[in-house]
Amino acid sequence: xxxxxxxxxxxxxxxxxxxxxxxxxxxxxxxxxxxxxxxxxxxxxxxxxxx
Numbered sequence: 001x002x003x004x005x006x007x008x009x010x011x012x013x014x015x016x017x018x019x020x021x022x023x024x025x026x027x028x029x030x031x032x033x034x035x036x037x038x039x040x041x042x043x044x045x046x047x048x049x050x051x
Contacts, residue, residue, distance in 0.1 A: 016040060020047050 020039050023032045039047045 018044060020044060022048060 017038050017040055019036070021034060021036045024035050025031075026033050037047060
């Protein structure tokens with residue numbers, strides 16, 4: 001099943017998206033949380049700007 005997903009991301013509009021991962025510090029506990037999203041290439045900088 002993973003092969004189908006990878007094949008779809010390489011063709012058509014799937015190639016214009018990127019998986020972004022960043023670490024965000026929780027204000028409540030102080031521990032770091034990993035935030036992960038699939039973002040359009042035009043909005044990558046916006047994803048990393050916001051906390």
